[in-house]
Amino acid sequence: MTKTLNSQPQQSLNIAVLTVSDTRTQETDTSGAYLVKAVKEQGHTVVDQLIVKDDKYLLRAAVSRWIASDDVQVVICTGGTGFTARDTTPEALSVLFDKEIEGFGELFRYLSFNEIGTSTVQSRAVAGMANGTAIFCLPGSTGACKTAWAGILQQQLNSSHKPCNFVVHLKQSAQPACETRG
Template identity: 80%
Template sequence: MGHTNNSDVISLNIAVLTVSDTRDEDTDTSGAYLVSALETDGHNLVDKRIVKDDKYQLRATVSNWIASTDVQVILVTGGTGFTARDTTPEAISVLFDKEIEGFGELFRHISYTEIGTSTVQSRALGGMANGTAIFCMPGSTGACRTAWTGILQQQLNSTHRPCNFIVHLKDVNTAPCETRG
């Protein structure tokens, strides 16, 4: 795990997974956005993959990252809708030690201002497993931007107060969240 020059800011090791039957590295704009955003904010990309909408392949990839000592955060884009091929929530939620209900709730709240009631068709979700934070968001680049700028950018920033997710991640030594007083 790397640190930036500012001793209060912690650079996280993040893996990005795009769930798609059709995208490749040339057409994966959502995964590319997440990589660019996390690197711009000083985090480290440790792995990036594109996996077909197959819940067993998704579980295998995410399980390996959860078990690794290198990956602290997993960003998953795609497969959170309602089509028959959308299995990301079913594939990934069973791996959680704890669900982060607030991620999906806040994502849909923010998304409502952008796409109205269509946000009810988003099954964005988050959870923790083995000291790894996992955030699953829709496959559109706009949805990834909403999730990053509206939630993740702050919650993956060690200087964000009163709370952020850093204290819950493996291989991080930092003080716990402040109380709300």
Template identity: 70%
Template structure:
């Protein structure tokens, strides 16, 4: 789908998945909120949740049923420790997986951290017209994903295409059908 000629601000929810971080120590979530606002979007809500797939799934499910949220960005829980469960918690919610997201993230990340990028299970998908992106928990990984992928793909003026067309169309249809 073609890009828009005007910038369309989106409502983006940010979720930090961590057993140890709080608002004071959540540098990844703080970076994402700042980057979102600097890009001209709105932080709809920010939350921190323990690395529990059911709590994580519940929060994200509430956001994807909201007509107010077009994008959910999760940071954390994508590694290989026993508690890392973000991909398992979220992938089952996807209507469509964005296969290229994880591939591109690892490609860009390889330039920065070499083969260690194979330990990233970054994923993205669409659910109920909402884009959900699951990033590693490090602030560096969040910067890589935002600067290398999300900033352009959430910009309605980015050509030749971006996700905004899909997000705004889906939410407009949902609002119209509810009347």
């Protein structure tokens, strides 16, 4: 399927970036730094950036504040999607979703398979919508963040991407959901 963009200018979104880690600091958070840079390069605004320990209640609290905020339209989380005992991001955040975006995890693993082979089955990347806020949970590696951004998020967070994008579903959006085919 061909990616198409219309001639309308892209709508700038307000995006929060959350790194889930027991060990990373602002200085060592390469995944969060990559996402902040990528978001800004696309003309979006990073309204908040946090590093939170891999604790499901701390994660829920941080993301719940963003979901309730009028200022945050998208949350991108990196980390906590693996299989260790401390990896709780999917369990912590999926209960907040009004709707799950099933295709996100499926597409991420498909794209990731081309890069890391069958190891992608250990990714529990998930996404959903809550109160007009899109929430994307990515693995913690910078490579995985690059795959998700370049392969999915860059287009789906672009209001000009056709036939569909997530911008129409976000708070304060007035764009048509999908291009009508006649």
